[in-house]
Every structure is written in C-alpha cells, then in structure tokens.
Amino acid sequence: MKTARTLIVSAVFVAVAVGVAVWLYPQMPARVATHWGVSGQPNGYSPRFWAATMWPLLIAALAVLTVTLPRISPKRFEMESFAGVYGVLMLVIQGVMLVLGVTAMLAGAGHAVPMATIAPLGVGVLLIVLGNYMGKLRRNFFVGIRTPWTLASEAAWERTHRLAGWVYVLAGAAMVVLGLIGAMAGWMLAAVVVVLLIPHVCSYFIYRRLEGHHSSEGDSP
Known part of the structure; x- marks a missing residue:
C-alpha cells in the first residue's frame, strides 16, 4: 500500500478517535476507567483528559512510526521489498487500537459495553x-x-x-x-x-x- 494511501487511512482513524473523544468527554467522570481485568472489571483509572486523548494520540503515534521506520532502516535491512505488507499490518494495528479505544471510551463514559x-x-x-x-x-x-x-x-x-x-x-x-x-x-x-x-x-x-x-x-x- 502506498504511503499516501496509508496516511489517508491513518488520518481517518485519528479523526474518528478524536470525534468519539470529543463526543464522550462531557459524559466522563473526573477519573475514568482505562484498564480492565480479564473478567471485564475495571482495575485502573486515569484523569478524564488522558482517558479521552490517549487513544487518538496512540493511533497518531503509530501513523508517524508507519512512515518513519522505513526511512531510518539501515542498509541491507531496507523495508521496500515488503512495503505493502508493512503498510497493511500497521493499518490493521491502528484499526484494532481504534476499536479498543472507542470501546474503552464508551465504557469510561458509563455506556454498557462488553x-x-x-x-x-x-x-x-x-x-x-x-x-x-x-x-x-x-x-x-x-x-x-x-x-x-x-x-x-x-x-x-x-x-x-x-x-x-x-x-x-x-x-x-x-x-x-x-x-x-x-x-x-x-x-x-x-x-x-x-x-x-x-x-x-x-x-x-x-x-x-x-x-x-x-x-x-x-x-x-
């Protein structure tokens, strides 16, 4: 996948995460659940600001890495030969982070999500x-x-x-x-x-x- 297309998809992911964060921010308490155990019960909390911004920032950081890592690869270990595969994998990771982030923000705002x-x-x-x-x-x-x-x-x-x-x-x-x-x-x-x-x-x-x-x-x- 070409870099421009990858960046466009990443930008969409970030925009969705930001939109959800802005929508849910007023519904979040001062301290928001941001970590859950395997039973689904929250066992970690963060201030509301970080609970709303951490997911868009994480996806944006992954997007930056997607572009940066191939450019800093040393000789004999270049990534051009599998650039398409690399782009797809990084987008899949970002997509999963988006799903988890939206779910976490919904749960933190009091919505019933499994x-x-x-x-x-x-x-x-x-x-x-x-x-x-x-x-x-x-x-x-x-x-x-x-x-x-x-x-x-x-x-x-x-x-x-x-x-x-x-x-x-x-x-x-x-x-x-x-x-x-x-x-x-x-x-x-x-x-x-x-x-x-x-x-x-x-x-x-x-x-x-x-x-x-x-x-x-x-x-x-």
Whole structure:
C-alpha cells in the first residue's frame, strides 16, 4: 500500500478517535476507567483528559512510526521489498487500537459495553492477521521475530516466520473463541503469551540447524 494511501487511512482513524473523544468527554467522570481485568472489571483509572486523548494520540503515534521506520532502516535491512505488507499490518494495528479505544471510551463514559468480549476478540483478530502475513516479512529491525539468529540468517528468518505464522494464527483463534464464549481467564491469557514466545526461542535452534555451529575466533581448528 502506498504511503499516501496509508496516511489517508491513518488520518481517518485519528479523526474518528478524536470525534468519539470529543463526543464522550462531557459524559466522563473526573477519573475514568482505562484498564480492565480479564473478567471485564475495571482495575485502573486515569484523569478524564488522558482517558479521552490517549487513544487518538496512540493511533497518531503509530501513523508517524508507519512512515518513519522505513526511512531510518539501515542498509541491507531496507523495508521496500515488503512495503505493502508493512503498510497493511500497521493499518490493521491502528484499526484494532481504534476499536479498543472507542470501546474503552464508551465504557469510561458509563455506556454498557462488553470489554471482556471485545478486547480478546480485537487482539485475537490482530494475531490472526499478523500470522497470515508473517511469511511475507523480510529481515528488518522493526517488525517480525527479531532475534540475533533471525537477523543473522535469511534462511533462519524465513523458517522462523513460517513457524510464527502458524503460532500467531492458532493463538489468535484461541483468543477469539475464548472471547466469544466468555471464558477468558488470567491463566489462559498467560498461556497465550507463552505460546507467542515460542518462535523467539525456536529461532535459535532453527539457526543452529541451518547454519551449524561456527567455532569462535581463537578456537582450535
């Protein structure tokens, strides 16, 4: 996706977030719920101003990063080869943040919204989309499974991201199902986080299998 189109979509997301914030601001109490546990009960609060502005600012910051990161990528790790995929992923992230932000502002203003359902659904859909695009990412310093071993080897990067694609899709699908049936619990969320770390750990073993063990300088031949 071209940069201009990406920026236009980002601008629309920011405008929607700002519009919702302006609409709901008078309805918000002095201290607004901005964090919820897996049960859907609020467990964190912020002043009304920050509760209304944090989501538009977050989406705007993501839009700035979308444009900035490719421009500061070092040589041999340029992002032009997968610019379209990168643009789509950044917009999906912004879109999910918009959904979560609107939901959070509605809940903070006293409207009845099922945070315990919408939050895992949003994150689950995001993981599924990320998983489907993982295999199209190329080596870079900003998106993907960036470990010393994936950055050192193109083959290790590709194999690790193929694995990550399946892991992310499965984890996302699990979150969607748990959100729909209202069964999300703290230990389940922790399990999903652990599962998402699997590709990072496996990248070392993939690298060793593909590249072999190289003796460090000074070792005996």
